[in-house]
Amino acid sequence: MYLLLAKDLLVELRNRETFTVMLFFAVVMLFLFHFSLNPERENTAILAPGLLWLAFLFTGVLGLGRSFQAEQTNDCLEQLLLIPGDRGHIYLGKLVGNIAFMLAVELLILPLFALFFQLNLWLALLPLLGVAVLGTVGFAALGTLFSALTSNVRAREVLFPLLLFPLIVPLIIGTVTATAIVLGGGTLGEASAWLKLLAAFDTIFLVIAYLTFEFVVEQ
Amino acid sequence: MAEPCLSGRTLANGLGIVALLAVLVGLYLAFFYAPADALQGDVQRIMYIHVPTAWVAFFACFVVFVASMVYLWKRWPEADRLAYASAEIGVLFTALTLIDGSIWGKPTWGTWWTWDARLTTTAILLVIYVGYLMLRSFVEEPERRARLAALVGIVGFIDVPIIYMSVLWFRTLHQPPSIQAGGVAMPESMLFTLLFNFGAYTLVYVFFLVKRVRLESLRAIIDALMAEKVEHE
Numbered sequence: 097m098y099l100l101l102a103k104d105l106l107v108e109l110r111n112r113e114t115f116t117v118m119l120f121f122a123v124v125m126l127f128l129f130h131f132s133l134n135p136e137r138e139n140t141a142i143l144a145p146g147l148l149w150l151a152f153l154f155t156g157v158l159g160l161g162r163s164f165q166a167e168q169t170n171d172c173l174e175q176l177l178l179i180p181g182d183r184g185h186i187y188l189g190k191l192v193g194n195i196a197f198m199l200a201v202e203l204l205i206l207p208l209f210a211l212f213f214q215l216n217l218w219l220a221l222l223p224l225l226g227v228a229v230l231g232t233v234g235f236a237a238l239g240t241l242f243s244a245l246t247s248n249v250r251a252r253e254v255l256f257p258l259l260l261f262p263l264i265v266p267l268i269i270g271t272v273t274a275t276a277i278v279l280g281g282g283t284l285g286e287a288s289a290w291l292k293l294l295a296a297f298d299t300i301f302l303v304i305a306y307l308t309f310e311f312v313v314e315q
Numbered sequence: 316m317a318e319p320c321l322s323g324r325t326l327a328n329g330l331g332i333v334a335l336l337a338v339l340v341g342l343y344l345a346f347f348y349a350p351a352d353a354l355q356g357d358v359q360r361i362m363y364i365h366v367p368t369a370w371v372a373f374f375a376c377f378v379v380f381v382a383s384m385v386y387l388w389k390r391w392p393e394a395d396r397l398a399y400a401s402a403e404i405g406v407l408f409t410a411l412t413l414i415d416g417s418i419w420g421k422p423t424w425g426t427w428w429t430w431d432a433r434l435t436t437t438a439i440l441l442v443i444y445v446g447y448l449m450l451r452s453f454v455e456e457p458e459r460r461a462r463l464a465a466l467v468g469i470v471g472f473i474d475v476p477i478i479y480m481s482v483l484w485f486r487t488l489h490q491p492p493s494i495q496a497g498g499v500a501m502p503e504s505m506l507f508t509l510l511f512n513f514g515a516y517t518l519v520y521v522f523f524l525v526k527r528v529r530l531e532s533l534r535a536i537i538d539a540l541m542a543e544k545v546e547h548e
Binding site for chain 1: 439445449450453454469473474477480481482485
């Protein structure tokens, strides 16, 4: 698992392909949000949490969709499956890598978001990061499973978000509402109901994805 | 091979006739036997179709879930065909539920659509199972198609109650629910009509299911014969 994680991180550090695309895609989304909604200062606070998470999720789908693509060339996935032991480890390796990429992009996007939309994020930064981690883990947990599931399917680019997005509705509700509370000056305690929802979602789908992953990659 | 197929067909058609009769009797009961609702009047009679179609929609998705688990466990192709057939009927009845629910919602709530938890969850359910069917249509090898679809059937079904709960919380914290589930006691004639229609639409579901599974089995037999023929050549 650690070797797989190290390999993914190393490949990404060498060519920075996916990461760069994800980052600039997110930046472009911020531009599009601005021009499509023309947010004035007073309604920014209402729109910001939703816009932020839409940017994260669309960027995430872009990155996660590629996560098993590299393994398709040269039958790398087959080689990976030859590793003795639990196939769940392959899943965990990929998952941790995906979480790391997504969080890195989110960390870079947050200051830009605050700059473009004139939000004061710094007071709420720590609770906001907490929400981001919970949301990203759940998203990546299901996303990694479905990325593997659709990696070898025709029309995977359209099928992957079609399958993934309906399932993460609870996650969107939880993250956006919690982000709104935190940005509005609330503490994590006031958002605890939503954080519990996110934590429950993360736990349930981490376990399910870990257990079912071997059926996805079965030969 | 031909003999059991034929007798199975007669049985299925018999079931179809019974289901059709049951639906007709159910409609008669809904329109003439059950009394008009004190508050909503005749509009409320759509309940006798709406609630049973919703029940069939959710039951069909439950069958997909169970059949998918059986498939991953036992690898019976029959379980996969059952899941496929049930998912198709589930999509049909989910769409019907949304449509007849909208028709009911317009005169009673004054709107075709509201972001109520049940409505929203049903709509998301529809998208999940459309995704399930799309996935199936994009994978050619039967074994891999069955395996991947089964995973979607399982993960999707487990997610439905979580979606329902999250939408419910989201709604209740933003504004009070638009309708309160009233403790209105139903007169016996209404209850009987409703229960009869439950039975009628469940029969329709079973009939569709039997027909659809049979069709898939025949298709599998033909595919196997074709493969054999290609091998000989």
